[in-house]
Amino acid sequence: MKKHNIWNNALYVYKQANTFNKKYKYKLISSIVLSLLIPIFATFIPAVVVYIIIHGSKIGDFALIVGGIVLIYGILNYFSSYISHVLFFDKVFIRLNNFFEILSQKAMATGYENIEFKHNREKLMRAVGAISENRVGVELLLQVFPVFITSIAGILIYSSYIVTINYLIVLVLLGMVIMNVLLNVYARNYEKRTAEELNTYRTKLKYFQDEANKLSNAKDIKIYKLEKWFYNGIKLFTKKFSTRVMQQKFRYSLANFSDSIFSIIRNLIAYTILVAMVLNGSISAAEFTFMIGIVIGFAVWLNNLATSYGRLKEASIRIDDFREYISWDDGINMEAGENVEPLLHKKLSIEFKNVTFSYPESEKPTIRNLNLTIEAGEKIALVGINGAGKTTLVKLLTGLYNPTGGKILINGIPIEKFNRYEYYNLFGVIFQDVNILPFTIAQNVSGQTDKDTDLEKVNMVLEQSGLAEKIQSLEKKEHTSLTQVIDDKGIMLSGGELQKLMLARALYKDSPILVLDEPTAALDPLAEQALYLKYNSLTENKTSIFISHRLASTQFCNRIVYVEEGKILEMGTHTNLMKKNGKYAEMFNIQSQYYKENKEEGFLDAIDEKII
Numbered sequence: 001m002k003k004h005n006i007w008n009n010a011l012y013v014y015k016q017a018n019t020f021n022k023k024y025k026y027k028l029i030s031s032i033v034l035s036l037l038i039p040i041f042a043t044f045i046p047a048v049v050v051y052i053i054i055h056g057s058k059i060g061d062f063a064l065i066v067g068g069i070v071l072i073y074g075i076l077n078y079f080s081s082y083i084s085h086v087l088f089f090d091k092v093f094i095r096l097n098n099f100f101e102i103l104s105q106k107a108m109a110t111g112y113e114n115i116e117f118k119h120n121r122e123k124l125m126r127a128v129g130a131i132s133e134n135r136v137g138v139e140l141l142l143q144v145f146p147v148f149i150t151s152i153a154g155i156l157i158y159s160s161y162i163v164t165i166n167y168l169i170v171l172v173l174l175g176m177v178i179m180n181v182l183l184n185v186y187a188r189n190y191e192k193r194t195a196e197e198l199n200t201y202r203t204k205l206k207y208f209q210d211e212a213n214k215l216s217n218a219k220d221i222k223i224y225k226l227e228k229w230f231y232n233g234i235k236l237f238t239k240k241f242s243t244r245v246m247q248q249k250f251r252y253s254l255a256n257f258s259d260s261i262f263s264i265i266r267n268l269i270a271y272t273i274l275v276a277m278v279l280n281g282s283i284s285a286a287e288f289t290f291m292i293g294i295v296i297g298f299a300v301w302l303n304n305l306a307t308s309y310g311r312l313k314e315a316s317i318r319i320d321d322f323r324e325y326i327s328w329d330d331g332i333n334m335e336a337g338e339n340v341e342p343l344l345h346k347k348l349s350i351e352f353k354n355v356t357f358s359y360p361e362s363e364k365p366t367i368r369n370l371n372l373t374i375e376a377g378e379k380i381a382l383v384g385i386n387g388a389g390k391t392t393l394v395k396l397l398t399g400l401y402n403p404t405g406g407k408i409l410i411n412g413i414p415i416e417k418f419n420r421y422e423y424y425n426l427f428g429v430i431f432q433d434v435n436i437l438p439f440t441i442a443q444n445v446s447g448q449t450d451k452d453t454d455l456e457k458v459n460m461v462l463e464q465s466g467l468a469e470k471i472q473s474l475e476k477k478e479h480t481s482l483t484q485v486i487d488d489k490g491i492m493l494s495g496g497e498l499q500k501l502m503l504a505r506a507l508y509k510d511s512p513i514l515v516l517d518e519p520t521a522a523l524d525p526l527a528e529q530a531l532y533l534k535y536n537s538l539t540e541n542k543t544s545i546f547i548s549h550r551l552a553s554t555q556f557c558n559r560i561v562y563v564e565e566g567k568i569l570e571m572g573t574h575t576n577l578m579k580k581n582g583k584y585a586e587m588f589n590i591q592s593q594y595y596k597e598n599k600e601e602g603f604l605d606a607i608d609e610k611i612i
């Protein structure tokens with residue numbers, strides 16, 4: 001992982017802040033100038049008072065001068081706190097708007113493997129960690145960097161004055177601060193060493209906390225009494241997390257404690273030197289008062305520098321995490337690559353050439369040296385037992401995964417040559433896990449905003465997918481929202497209805513390749529039969545892949561591909577494979593026998609025999 005120094009990270013964060021809020025820099029500069037002016041001014045006040053008293057000014061003059069100074073001091077403080085207040089909200093908005101947008105854009109655009117696989121997902125979680133709270137990462141840098149800069153300026157101004165009086169004071173103060181910095185470095189090194197471990201605990205704890213509240217888990221938690229598993233997980237990782245945090249904080253408290261001791265010693269030495277100077281007449285009482293203010297102020301700047309530097313380092317580590325994810329190779333051709341436009345209205349051929357794929361950290365490849373040619377416009381049924389690698393093949397074909405070996409070609413062109421963002425346009429896919437968004441039915445089908453949605457087409461595909469009757473019965477028809485996350489009047493669809501909606505979405509896209517992974521798993525037998533009967537017309541001019549464990553589906557496909565352990569074991573028409581009497585025939589016979597037996601007993605009247 002590339003590490004950037006704090007200056008580089010600060011430059012990065014401020015550049016981003018500036019693109020979002022152009023006025024931010026002016027407010028920031030005003031705040032830094034005021035933070036420098038106010039303590040200098042505060043140091044002047046007692047010195048001026050002592051001077052006036054010693055020189056016996058009239059009470060009226062005294063009141064006027066002191067009143068004037070206090071008034072200016074008050075005004076400066078008012079502006080300072082006003083700007084701090086404004087800056088606080090600016091920082092929050094910069095983090096929430098700008099940085100979240102950068103991260104979301106990256107996460108949505110980057111290769112799917114960068115999102116799905118564990119190690120990559122952890123990178124994403126770390127990047128989220130840099131912007132998810134007020135006092136970490138980006139916002140921490142925005143808070144602390146001005147303090148760091150102000151402290152450097154304060155130290156330069158104050159020390160240039162102190163050395164003209166007595167350079168020993170500067171040396172004493174510096175020595176103490178260096179010791180304090182060393183203790184902070186010790187604490188920070190410990191924090192760094194344990195950061196990875198803490199991050200793991202944080203991720204696991206967050207998993208338990210999030211999953212415990214999810215609606216999708218609620219049924220299983222109640223029925224299978226899983227709450228203990230969640231309580232124990234939360235308890236275990238809270239303990240591990242908080243123990244580690246306490247160990248980290250203990251080291252910082254050592255540094256803080258030593259700082260209190262050092263400040264007493266430092267003040268004693270500074271006072272001794274200054275009092276000796278007053279006694280031997282080298283400085284006046286007013287100068288003494290001023291010098292005391294400057295010495296204390298100088299120590300404050302030094303301390304601020306040490307602590308802000310430590311916190312900047314802390315923020316910098318998180319910002320590196322963020323930048324690592326943002327600049328991470330997408331793993332695919334998102335920017336460049338060939339246009340798929342010429343292919344969009346053609347029948348397309350697909351070729352898997354010696355394709356191998358291994359999931360990260362898995363010992364054996366899931367797809368092994370697989371060769372398959374699908375002719376343009378062909379309808380393929382992909383079958384095989386659970387875990388054979390069918391869905392993995394779909395993810396490879398659709399460009400969600402990249403093969404670890406071999407090539408996939410569309411109309412003879414290797415798919416990595418296409419612009420990946422456009423490449424997705426070639427596919428209408430129903431995946432096994434149904435995923436709807438809390439928008440209207442029409443928007444879920446079109447994947448577009450209302451303005452860009454073709455309602456006529458939406459209704460046509462809803463009709464084709466068998467959902468039209470249900471939608472027409474709703475008060476707002478296709479404008480009804482799904483789920484109640486955003487719209488209180490939203491509706492929930494049943495498992496089978498959702499699957500029909502997914503089919504409508506794939507059909508709306510009208511892509512040259514249609515891939516249906518278990519599209520009938522939740523359908524009732526009548527709906528299933530209706531889909532089978534329509535399949536030819538739905539896939540007209542398209543190349544299609546139909547994955548199903550219901551082997552009736554193989555009847556209306558041109559060819560059946562039987563996959564086992566990532567390899568093609570058998571391939572051919574239904575009649576050929578039945579004659580071959582291999583794995584496919586075995587699977588088919590078991591299933592059809594079951595249906596026949598049950599049918600004889602009159603259980604499954606709804607299944608049309610001619611389909612089986």
Ligand SMILES: Nc1ncnc2c1ncn2[C@@H]1O[C@H](COP(=O)(O)OP(=O)(O)OP(=O)(O)O)[C@@H](O)[C@H]1O
Nearest residue numbers: 116359362366384385386387388389390391392393
């Ligand atoms: N993200 C993943 N990380 C690691 N291994 C995975 C991942 N996804 C799937 N696998 C493994 O790859 C193998 C093939 O899975 P795949 O989902 O392709 O099978 P399938 O043939 O579609 O099965 P099913 O019929 O159950 O849908 C399985 O053994 C599975 O455990």
